[in-house]
Amino acid sequence: MDETPQLFASLLEPHHQTDTFKSSNDELTTWLQRSALLAQAKGTGRTYVWTDDANRVVAYFTVSPTMLHREILPKNAGHGEPETLPAYLIGRLALDESLAGKGLGGDLLRSALEVTCNASQLAGGRYILVDAIDDNAAGFYKHHGFKAEVGGGRRLFFKVSQAIESLGQAMKREQAARSGTQQATASRPRAVEREDHGTLTA
Numbered sequence: 001m002d003e004t005p006q007l008f009a010s011l012l013e014p015h016h017q018t019d020t021f022k023s024s025n026d027e028l029t030t031w032l033q034r035s036a037l038l039a040q041a042k043g044t045g046r047t048y049v050w051t052d053d054a055n056r057v058v059a060y061f062t063v064s065p066t067m068l069h070r071e072i073l074p075k076n077a078g079h080g081e082p083e084t085l086p087a088y089l090i091g092r093l094a095l096d097e098s099l100a101g102k103g104l105g106g107d108l109l110r111s112a113l114e115v116t117c118n119a120s121q122l123a124g125g126r127y128i129l130v131d132a133i134d135d136n137a138a139g140f141y142k143h144h145g146f147k148a149e150v151g152g153g154r155r156l157f158f159k160v161s162q163a164i165e166s167l168g169q170a171m172k173r174e175q176a177a178r179s180g181t182q183q184a185t186a187s188r189p190r191a192v193e194r195e196d197h198g199t200l201t202a
């Protein structure tokens with residue numbers, strides 16, 4: 001039986017409860033609780049959350065605009081490109097420990113890709129970057145198609161055009177699942193968007 005509660009997706013807001021959130025990585029827990037709202041107020045980045053029906057945050061990711069320096073790309077990808085390219089950074093991404101290992105991490109990354117791809121449709125942007133917090137996280141991102149920067153650091157990249165393609169394929173799989181051909185995937189609930197999703201605050 002699936003015991004995942006109904007989840008809601010929205011921007012982080014002051015009334016959301018963050019003190020019950022616990023990531024397996026303490027740094028990511030503390031950042032959400034102490035710094036996320038401040039970073040959002042300053043315009044450094046936006047934090048998107050999944051909450052349960054008691055407004056408790058159970059997952060989050062942050063997105064901000066950034067620049068990619070050509071030298072982190074392999075020669076074939078960087079050839080002929082300007083020195084810096086517009087990009088988006090998914091700086092942090094974490095699930096509450098209680099939800100780990102159920103496939104929801106993949107769904108959370110998909111939500112982050114949707115936000116960055118939508119931003120790129122509005123404002124341009126060629127690449128999506130992630131900062132993997134450790135080797136395990138780097139493995140998770142590579143599993144989802146991100147490539148490691150040249151030089152072996154923990155920054156990984158993905159082309160916006162490829163992300164759009166992979167989101168399209170995921171949507172097709174979801175449609176197939178709804179029509180009954182892939183029942184197992186269809187049974188996992190997705191976070192529904194709150195109506196205030198995307199509200200801008202000064």
Ligand SMILES: CC(C)(COP(=O)(O)OP(=O)(O)OC[C@H]1O[C@@H](n2cnc3c(N)ncnc32)[C@H](O)[C@@H]1OP(=O)(O)O)[C@@H](O)C(=O)NCCC(=O)NCCS
Nearest residue numbers: 093094095100101102103104105106133136137139140143
């Ligand atoms: C990273 C995180 C969100 C992944 O969530 P999760 O629930 O453990 O992973 P899922 O069950 O959703 O796995 C989704 C897919 O990724 C794969 N995966 C998960 N972790 C992986 C890893 N370390 N290396 C390779 N693949 C991995 C799974 O096998 C699964 O593959 P499938 O879809 O082909 O079956 C979660 O573990 C977490 O919050 N970790 C702590 C914070 C963190 O490291 N954040 C990332 C960087 S800031």
